[in-house]
Amino acid sequence: MTTSYQVMTIPTNIEDRNYQDRILQDVSRTFALTIPQLPPSLYPVIGNAYLLCRIVDTVEDDNGLSSEQTRKFTDMFIRVVSGEIPAEAFAEALYPLLSTHTIPAEHDLIKNTPAVIRITHSFNATQRNALERCVRIMGQGMADYQDCESLAGLKDLAALDRYCYHVAGVVGEMLTELFSDYSDEIGRNKQTLMALSVSFGQGLQMTNILKDIWEDRKRGACWLPQDIFREQGFDLADLRPGISDPRFHQGLAVLIGIAKAHLRNALTYTCMIPSKEAGIRRFCLWALGMAVLTLNKINRNRNFDEGNQVKISRQSVKATVLLTSLLARQDWALEKVFAWTSRQLPEVDILGKKV
Structure with a gap:
């Protein structure tokens, strides 16, 4: 009832x-x-x-x-x-x-x-x-x-995808539903936006997972996929703070590249929002920009052992806010900024295979 x-x-x-x-x-x-x-x-x-x-x-x-x-x-x-x-x-x-x-x-x-x-x-x-x-x-x-939390990590990349959906992808779907309810123009692209929103959420969540590897381990959790590291010859059971094993670093590189691919979809999502809706675009762009900068810090410092070492500065946040706000309505400029700021990140397709 x-x-x-x-x-x-x-x-x-x-x-x-x-x-x-x-x-x-x-x-x-x-x-x-x-x-x-x-x-x-x-x-x-x-x-x-x-x-x-x-x-x-x-x-x-x-x-x-x-x-x-x-x-x-x-x-x-x-x-x-x-x-x-x-x-x-x-x-x-x-x-x-x-x-x-x-x-x-x-x-x-x-x-x-x-x-x-x-x-x-x-x-x-x-x-x-x-x-x-x-x-x-x-x-x-x-x-x-x-x-099923443990230090062993998730079984594979598919399990990580499912986890990211439950904690972030579904949020992207909710936001798209709310945006579409707000604007009929946005609603006309709802089906395409829904698929991209899940990817958007996964890109942000994977960035957080990578940033928080060591904090999560302190409370007994690891959200890294075993198969990605096994392919590099590394067992997550051997993971310890301060590790300098190049095989672990290469596994991180693959995940960074996958996150980058999802964030590229996030930019596509943002550019599908009508340019007149600059506020919604800023809402998306600020999160996207800060995630790209965080991935850059992780990529440059793959042997970090606490999240603060890869946390972006307030100055970087302010710069991201300023630049994306200035360019919020210009798709071509946003594409160029994304390409430039992510140029040093590994290139990996959405399935996790190097390209």
């Missing part, structure tokens, strides 16, 4: 909107920078979508929760978003169980889940459906992968 939570459109209030704006600043400087570039009608829903995903991520990452608790709260939150159960029940049950591993801003976010959900339930049916689908696929997929 469909509950009243599902069918009602709940008016949002200024306190909830102010909270959403504030907590975005606290949980993600990057998204707090990019989301305001969006058109005013998209800014609230995409900001809310990010917070929903961040709540799922908080549940999955808190090492104080058992596997059973993680799955329980993930399933519970999926039902909260779809309106089957009240958000207060979720927040009151989870908040006291969070560990110090979870940052204070995320503690605050969980405590104030009802405010976030009130905003979620204020959107139109198409927007709510897109958010609900994303949270459901992401939550179920991340819970499944948490059960």
Whole structure:
């Protein structure tokens, strides 16, 4: 039976909107920078979508929760978003169980889940459906992968593709759904954009995986695909911080090249957004530009042993923002900038074979 939570459109209030704006600043400087570039009608829903995903991520990452608790709260939150159960029940049950591993801003976010959900339930049916689908696929997929976390790595590149879809590709699909709902002109290319959006998400996620190799290992996880490194003669079981094995570095090069190929698709996606929608283009371009710069740092320093060593500087972020904003409407210029900034990255086709 469909509950009243599902069918009602709940008016949002200024306190909830102010909270959403504030907590975005606290949980993600990057998204707090990019989301305001969006058109005013998209800014609230995409900001809310990010917070929903961040709540799922908080549940999955808190090492104080058992596997059973993680799955329980993930399933519970999926039902909260779809309106089957009240958000207060979720927040009151989870908040006291969070560990110090979870940052204070995320503690605050969980405590104030009802405010976030009130905003979620204020959107139109198409927007709510897109958010609900994303949270459901992401939550179920991340819970499944948490059960098989280990230092052995993922079985193969196909497993990495599936993981990236659950944590990032589905977000690209959600954004495309929201963009298409916002603009009929964007919606005319929806089918093509949907496929490219999954690739866009994978490029960003692979960049994060490569940057966070050593931080992930500290908590017992490795998202690198075994087959890519086995082809180079390297066993991920032998992976240690500070390793200088050229076989491992060559495996990294293949993954960097695959990420680059996905980011090239991200540029194609961005250029399919009408040039008059400069705000949406900036939203995409800033994430794309920072990912390319991060891949460059990883590529130049393949023996890094902590993420801070390959983190791009604030100056680089500012330069990316300035340049892509100036060129946001000019496809030919964006193509040239991508080619120039990624010229030193390995060339690998989307299947992971060198070309």
